[in-house]
Amino acid sequence: MRLGAHVSISGSLDLAIDRAVAIGCDCLQIFYGSPRQWRQSVFPDDAIERFIHKRRAAGLDPLVAHAAYLVNPGTPDRDLRRRSIASLLATLRGVERLEGLGMVTHLGSRMQSPKGIALRRVAAAARHILGASERAMVLLENSAGSGGTLGATLDDLAAALDGVHGDPRVGVCLDTAHLFASGWDLRTPDGVEEMVRAADRAVGWDRVRVLHLNDSMGALGSRRDRHANIGEGLIGSSGFRAILAHPRLRALPGIIETPGFDNAGPDAKNLARLRRLAGKGGQRWKPTGSLR
Numbered sequence: 001m002r003l004g005a006h007v008s009i010s011g012s013l014d015l016a017i018d019r020a021v022a023i024g025c026d027c028l029q030i031f032y033g034s035p036r037q038w039r040q041s042v043f044p045d046d047a048i049e050r051f052i053h054k055r056r057a058a059g060l061d062p063l064v065a066h067a068a069y070l071v072n073p074g075t076p077d078r079d080l081r082r083r084s085i086a087s088l089l090a091t092l093r094g095v096e097r098l099e100g101l102g103m104v105t106h107l108g109s110r111m112q113s114p115k116g117i118a119l120r121r122v123a124a125a126a127r128h129i130l131g132a133s134e135r136a137m138v139l140l141e142n143s144a145g146s147g148g149t150l151g152a153t154l155d156d157l158a159a160a161l162d163g164v165h166g167d168p169r170v171g172v173c174l175d176t177a178h179l180f181a182s183g184w185d186l187r188t189p190d191g192v193e194e195m196v197r198a199a200d201r202a203v204g205w206d207r208v209r210v211l212h213l214n215d216s217m218g219a220l221g222s223r224r225d226r227h228a229n230i231g232e233g234l235i236g237s238s239g240f241r242a243i244l245a246h247p248r249l250r251a252l253p254g255i256i257e258t259p260g261f262d263n264a265g266p267d268a269k270n271l272a273r274l275r276r277l278a279g280k281g282g283q284r285w286k287p288t289g290s291l292r
């Protein structure tokens with residue numbers, strides 16, 4: 001199974017590869033620059049080259065970049081939306097330069113505006129950045145649903161996808177903690193199967209390209225977005241056993257964004273737990289062919 005983690009680029013882009021390898025990743029997620037700033041990072045060609053070569057040598061696949069936390073493509077605030085689109089485009093082009101699969105982004109918040117209109121703004125933003133880039137995918141992530149957050153239902157994701165008219169470069173990233181907090185009971189094989197079927201109906205399963213594997217501090221349906229270490233949250237070890245046993249889920253790359261057992265971010269112990277819970281097939285993935 002392809003399991004990996006969100007790792008830091010602190011110090012230098014290519015150090016993310018060392019960090020990923022050190023904790024036992026098969027795939028990875030990074031921030032392309034600072035997640036809490038509007039200022040966009042500009043990396044020189046040699047830094048990009050070093051990253052690409054190191055990733056190839058390490059066989060980490062896929063690479064995804066997570067959009068900055070500040071972005072809100074669904075907002076009615078014009079200025080915030082303009083800055084969000086610029087930031088999203090910078091990240092999308094960045095992951096394209098790094099030869100990655102795509103960018104994971106949240107849909108943002110509708111503030112006081114009607115949901116349908118906000119989702120149309122998300123789709124318009126996606127169309128814009130897709131038109132200004134070439135290859136990398138835009139992966140829309142589901143949310144826990146706190147406040148006016150968009151993407152808490154599979155129908156939200158489906159509406160945003162509809163708005164891009166089936167562009168093959170748009171996909172979905174499902175986060176287990178957000179699914180659980182938004183009401184999907186992933187603690188049993190039946191609950192997992194129900195979610196997979198619903199996602200297949202709403203967005204088409206082939207659109208789902210990446211999983212975020214996080215346990216949840218927030219209770220089922222609580223709309224609370226607090227990640228927990230694997231087995232320490234309310235999804236729990238048996239829940240992750242059910243998640244990782246599902247053939248459609250285990251076929252996807254799974255990335256942890258857990259707090260870490262030392263509170264130092266995603267770590268080897270969380271990945272080792274997932275591999276153990278995945279049972280047969282949970283061992284390190286052996287890459288074949290070209291990397292995305």
Ligand SMILES: [Zn+2]
Pocket residue numbers: 141175212257
């Ligand atoms: Zn996530």
Ligand SMILES: [Zn+2]
Pocket residue numbers: 175177178225226227
């Ligand atoms: Zn979250």
